[in-house]
Amino acid sequence: GAVVSQHPSWVICKSGTSVKIECRSLDFQATTMFWYRQFPKQSLMLMATSNEGSKATYEQGVEKDKFLINHASLTLSTLTVTSAHPEDSSFYICSATRDTSEPQHFGDGTRLSIL
């Protein structure tokens, strides 16, 4: 149980395009979802926290207009990287939880490469 699916797993696109990443909790309802970014050989950095039906809370230094997060249902959150540039290339990982006192369950990540 507690499976989180992330799609796509890998995407390459040209600079200036927008990319949408989906995160789905397959067998539970996620009241809270988190989006992380991970550079090679580094730890996960929290980008934003989203609760179903509410606006996402972004961490300091994360541009909310560039990284659009939508949590429209209890099983789906999306991250859209708008007007992506090479410096946005990274490994993006989502997680979901029923309650903040319970463990977060992670998707397998999306490798984003901007040319």
Next chain:
Amino acid sequence: LAKTTQPISMDSYEGQEVNITCSHNNIATNDYITWYQQFPSQGPRFIIQGYKTKVTNEVASLFIPADRKSSTLSLPRVSLSDTAVYYCLVGYNFNKFYFGSGTKLNVKP
């Protein structure tokens, strides 16, 4: 800024017990401590979660002292497939979680 600290790397041999410690001096009263395992190009996988004292499941044990300013993940009898990066995750504010820097465990035959 609240911070968690872990050793950068550890080496072990197959069959040994491995203990990885995470320091989290600013942990909040209601926060839990969770440990994850991550392989390259994959998302972290849940290992164990605890609040106080000792928690044990089928793969690991978690030891948390009374002051909760640190925690120790114990992996019994590691194998080569346990080579991975291990993270402790601690919540410093309600609904906010921060990962430690991760410990690269290298299990040798």
